[in-house]
Amino acid sequence: MEIAMDPLFLAWSYFRRRKLQQCSDICTKILHDNPFDQAAWNLKTRALTEMVYIDEVDVDQEGIAEMMLDESSIAQVARPGTSLRLPGTSQGGGPTPAVRPMTQSGRPITGFVRPSTQSGRPGTMEQAIKTPRTASTARPVSSASGRLIRLATTLFEYIFHHENDVKNGLDLAAQATEHAQFKDWWWKVQLGKCYYRLGLYREAEKQFRSALNHQEVVDTYLYLAKVYQRLDQPVTALNLFKQGLDHFPGEVTLLTGIARIHEEMNNISSATEYYKDVLKQDNTHVEAIACIGSNHFYTDQPEIALRFYRRLLQMGVYNCQLYNNLGLCCFYAQQYDMTLSSFERALALVASDEEQADVWYNIGHVAVGIGDLSLAYQCFKLTLAFNNDHAEAYNNLAVLELRKGHVEQIGDLQSSYAAAQKAEDAFPEHVDTQQLLKQLREHFAVL
Template sequence: MTILIPQFDGLFKALRLFRNNQIEACKDECTNLLNKNPLDMAAWALKLSCLTDTVYVDELENEELGIAETFLDQNVIAPNARPGTSFQRPITTGKAMNPIMRPTSTAGRPLSGVSRPMTSLRSGTMEQAVRTSRTARTARAVSSNSARQLRLATASMASNPEGPFIMLQRLNIDKYGADPMVNRQLFEYVFYHEGDMKTAHQIATIATKAANYDDWYWKNQLGKCYMRLGLFLEAEKQFLSSFKNHRLPETYSYLAKAWWAMGAFSRSRHGGASNHCATRALCTLITYLFQQLGEVAESNECYKKILTIQATNIEAIACIATNCFYDDKPEIALCYYRRIVQMGVNNAELMMNIGLCCFACQQFDFALSSIQRAHSMASEEIAGEIWYNTGHLMLAIGDTRQASRCFRLALAVDSEHGEAMVNLGILQQMEGKLDQARSLYHSAISKSPHLFEPHFNLALLCTQIGETNNLHGVVVNLLTPERAIARSFPTLCKYLSIIVVESHIIPCHEKLQ
């Protein structure tokens, strides 16, 4: 007996393809349906969903800063915020992670288990801002949102030689915006695919009026449009109004993002944690806030809560493993990293972390093979970090010559690597090459101002060669509020007291009369 396999056709086939995530095939089927009947609204709406799905970007993960947000931000009250009151400056609270025990990123914050937007480069600098596209349709400075939408729309139009699917200039916004059968698909297409915030806001406004202001979905979409336009107060009003209709974790997340952009960190932190504590997305955002505030222990507890909700969350596993490694628990961290490998992740960063954990656990054979594999898989962007970690391993086994070579290779790949400059300067100072060591310390201070190690080592070098005047300036810079951890060093306090006493004894040089 033969079993006949049903053959789908028409709109049902397109819906089946869309459900199976065969977006391109679904789009082609919708195109065929529209060629037969251009007035088929179901096929038209389904094709809009297909075009939107190819360029969809989660708004909650969109945290990059472009040139406009960095240098033309009109929401900033004080350009030079006090220490500990802004994410643009290093953390100075006593409960922050000690940078001696745990290194910091180029943004001046403790390293997390995964790379996220706004953590790869130092915030507020040109080298981060110019990473976005420099193409814009208006005279306004390029922001990360406009650049991303232009790139996505251009890429999608390049695949369609016939041009855009909808001519927004000729579209009857009042008609389609009030139609509940197609207005959601149309809004998402305009918002994500075309990046036209003016038209998207117009559609959301008409749809909100058509729903008698009782639909939480359209209030959230209005808030998203206002956030894209930089009107955070208006976005806050829309999200708060959405709570009157329905309370969702998504709304709490968007409201927290708006408060975060306005600087209300405490409100964004405690907004909806008590109402939706078992939601993975909201717990993830809470961990981001804890990490930005320097509360690593609280963020680790939130990641454990995420694993109780979703046991296969790679980000939570990686961050917990990183915290275990820096808490002197390399065996536990190694178990977490091996779990990530079993889940199918295979990259240079993971292999390097496994190698470091194996080295800390005295499993030298596994450490060597993992590090070699990391070098073979490393891309140009992370090759500097791989060589830097390899240099630390060479120092641990006492091979200073190989360590010096590793640090030089790290600087050859990444000339902005301040940590490699500091370690190479220490090795040069140990060899008696004081001028080269001083040059490396000064370069590290200019490249990585959040580090305190180059200031401390430069102060020791000035003491060694007897440059008391330069020593005073170095120690004063080291004891600034941004580097509060350095105040716990009794050696620095002793140097500062000696310098102050000598400054009262030795008079300044005056011109001869």
């Protein structure tokens, strides 16, 4: 004799096992028979929300509108060490920009993919249009701390995350805050999130500050720091993180936030120290391991960097970027037997044309190192076949053409000058390209 399982219990089972679509379908059947079942409504909205939920704590990238219509900026030229948009030179004996690759906005390339550090703030509208935007997040998706399991809170999260209806979400949060006599910290945080999404950063700051006065919560510190980073006030954000550490000693997310800001301001040595503090609390923290490994690589310590990347491999990280970094570390550590096999693995795991281009570029870089210029030339050509805006590949092709004596000002890439011009178009601030163009122009002036 079969005993039928209660549909709502089965739906909860699916929800706990992250089978969200099956959970939603069962709740729909329950509501078809009883439209006033609040438990089913609650569970269905939670399932639909979890399907599209992203961690709001991460600093998202600025779009073209925020770039061109920034009303929060007071001074056009910030003092050194006080702005994320003008990070300046490295501090504390870290690597120089000539050693560590930089983005077009002047930020150092980090060891871990984060939305706020991919392309930075484009300088012109043309660059903003050309710059690809990513929607990925660095931190894993997690549930917000202290979320109250009530129909009202579930409804808000459904409106905010699934429907992306910030205006109605703001109205609901405002009414709930008023109903709670302005004493519920959770609803004040939701108000702050809505204001932030609408670009009202000062109003968001007030709500987050008020929420902290009622209840000290780690997520509120992270949201408020996110506001200060968008307002380009990294020093205030750092002080806020340190204030949070006084209440939550050793909190990994706060330490990581401090390390990220130092890294974005090109203060690599301080960032590395904080990432080491992160590893003292959580020795499996992927971002900290990757960033420390990247820093060791760019400070001419490939053997130590190789240990960190192998640690990631032992932890189960298995992607193109990791094998790409392993290949470079093996090459500079003179472990040539592992170099090509690592790049082969990287090519087998590529997920986009940009990744394919980066791997071929690094293989070409290795080919230059071993003196096989013919292979290097083909690799850089393959790089441009997958990414036609790869400035470094254009620059290296220009150098190879210069070695061949092809310096004429002709329209294709069979001359050093034409390739260097392409590199300048793709990345106008690239130092090596500017030096090469200067050398070529001096050559034409002599002729």
